[in-house]
Amino acid sequence: NAGVTQTPKFQVLKTGQSMTLQCAQDMNHNSMYWYRQDPGMGLRLIYYSASEGTTDKGEVPNGYNVSRLNKREFSLRLESAAPSQTSVYFCASRSTGTTIFFGPGTRLTVL
Amino acid sequence: GIQVEQSPPDLILQEGANSTLRCNFSDSVNNLQWFHQNPWGQLINLFYIPSGTKQNGRLSATTVATERYSLLYISSSQTTDSGVYFCAVGNTGGFKTIFGAGTRLFVKA
16 A cells, blocks of 8 residues: 555745645545645644545635545645745545544645 | 644653653544654654553553543653654544644754
């Protein structure tokens, strides 16, 4: 099992550009999550998907959109990147009543 | 929404010392986890512990759900224990999982 995979690992954008962060899990988990972690800070929830076909806002959803493409995949889109979105983005997944597993993260810099 | 507070925010230990990290939460929870984030940014699962006590080597954790807190114990600390320790909770009836701000631990040789 690969667990939770994320692409890309690193990305540099210019202000106003758009991009999509990809996430996939092979553990047959129902719920998937996107978090951001700013330098020296904790993780903040952007969006989550409790199950295939549903998505909900987390603590910091502004400037982002998500798509739960199927049970395995959950993507995060930045439509018009801003310097304030410079961060490390983590995708995670879990099933009800079990451990949450994290991907390795995507380091995004917006110039 | 549910609030999560961790203490202390920073901790410096001499190698071999013991420590206790605390996580308080504001609502009933159906899941609680402790993580260690190493200096390379990797998040490592330590315990899934919505209630009760668990031990794994030098680490142990206790969650008292009725009093809304969890404790992580580190005994005989080693330099490799350095990093940030996070508590993450999900409230009963929901799927949100929220993180505390973390405890930053530095273990001196």
